[in-house]
Amino acid sequence: MAIIDFGGVKEEVVTRDEFPMAKARKVLKNEVIAVIGYGVQGPAQGLNMKDNGFKVIVGQSPKFKRDWDRAVADGWKPGKTLFDVEEAAQRGTIIQMLVSDAAQRAIWPAIKRCLAPGKALYFSHGFSITYKKQTGVIPPKNVDVIMVAPKGSGTSVRRNFLSGAGINSSFAIDQDATGRARERCLAVGIAIGSGYLFPTTFKQEVYSDLTGERGVLMGALAGIMEAQYQVLRAHGHTPSEAFNETVEELTESLIRLVGENGMDWMYSNCSATAQRGALDWKPRFKQAVLPVFKELYRRVASGVETARVLSACGAPNYQEALGKELHELGNSEMWLAGKATRALRPRTEARAFAKAVKGVKGRGEN
Numbered sequence: 001m002a003i004i005d006f007g008g009v010k011e012e013v014v015t016r017d018e019f020p021m022a023k024a025r026k027v028l029k030n031e032v033i034a035v036i037g038y039g040v041q042g043p044a045q046g047l048n049m050k051d052n053g054f055k056v057i058v059g060q061s062p063k064f065k066r067d068w069d070r071a072v073a074d075g076w077k078p079g080k081t082l083f084d085v086e087e088a089a090q091r092g093t094i095i096q097m098l099v100s101d102a103a104q105r106a107i108w109p110a111i112k113r114c115l116a117p118g119k120a121l122y123f124s125h126g127f128s129i130t131y132k133k134q135t136g137v138i139p140p141k142n143v144d145v146i147m148v149a150p151k152g153s154g155t156s157v158r159r160n161f162l163s164g165a166g167i168n169s170s171f172a173i174d175q176d177a178t179g180r181a182r183e184r185c186l187a188v189g190i191a192i193g194s195g196y197l198f199p200t201t202f203k204q205e206v207y208s209d210l211t212g213e214r215g216v217l218m219g220a221l222a223g224i225m226e227a228q229y230q231v232l233r234a235h236g237h238t239p240s241e242a243f244n245e246t247v248e249e250l251t252e253s254l255i256r257l258v259g260e261n262g263m264d265w266m267y268s269n270c271s272a273t274a275q276r277g278a279l280d281w282k283p284r285f286k287q288a289v290l291p292v293f294k295e296l297y298r299r300v301a302s303g304v305e306t307a308r309v310l311s312a313c314g315a316p317n318y319q320e321a322l323g324k325e326l327h328e329l330g331n332s333e334m335w336l337a338g339k340a341t342r343a344l345r346p347r348t349e350a351r352a353f354a355k356a357v358k359g360v361k362g363r364g365e366n
Helices: 023-028 041-051 065-072 085-093 101-113 154-163 181-190 202-214 219-234 237-262 261-270 272-302 305-314 317-328 333-343
Strands: 004-008 009-015 033-036 056-059 096-097 120-123 146-150 167-175 194-199
Touching: 004 146, 004 305, 009 056, 023 181, 033 041, 033 237, 041 146, 041 154, 041 181, 041 333, 056 085, 085 101, 096 101, 096 181, 101 305, 120 181, 146 181, 146 194, 154 167, 167 181, 167 202, 202 219, 202 272, 219 237, 219 333, 237 333, 261 272, 272 305, 317 333
Parallel strands: 033 056, 033 096, 096 120, 120 146, 167 194
Antiparallel strands: 004 009, 009 194, 146 167
């Protein structure tokens, strides 16, 4: 593995140089990878592996017609590369559990029946294994238990693959029954399009992932957007102005600068007034939310958040209830303003972007 300095801490990572695609193909040449679930991660990982030349089949219950039809539309052939969940698990030598966490508990008895000695059970989340007392997912000792967790949604995994960029992923081995668990895990990680892979454990992955999703990545981000928008509207700012100052400038400009070269570089390429205000107010926001993040992590580690997921997402009317929540969110004034704002974005052809083009590199430093 390569040794990389992450902010002064040296960590080992696996890049495509250490584990090239040719090696992945050699490791998996006799494997049939069964993608179980065609919802969020299933399409991206399945199609990426298929495009990379691996033997892939999909297991999807026909009862969930929307996902079954989507798989057919994406080119998977019923009876050839598309099967019911249990038949796909029987046929596969590496079984990818890519249904939702709550659904994994529901289908586990059927999957367990298909776990012949020497197979590999693959996850993209540490949830079911780490919280096995609540999920009941306890694999037999004669199978490999591995994980590759892409750090992005399924659409990002697919889009990054198609662009050639790849997406970073974490990986872990929870059980090595065959002596090949590590090489199988890394090979699948490369096969799905990972740009690089960094080691973790099932427990560490799920603790950080549940905290991140509820925090900065989704829950906190949406919450602070709503709070700022509400304050601006209460002081007479129009919906378009409030949305642009709250969301549009972040998503269409500033966060891209952070992604390119970091937060300090983004600050360096904003106005002096914005720099000063951001640096002055950052500590106050940190102080305000730090207790919330400590409580969030405690609930994740204790299993309280797991119980909430299994109870809510496993309810028979969950999709209906979720639809109502998302409808309410999407039809709030702020996000209706966002819809109108997106419609106003120009749709002109991109200009040629040569290395010599001026005005795009920004300040190297203040």
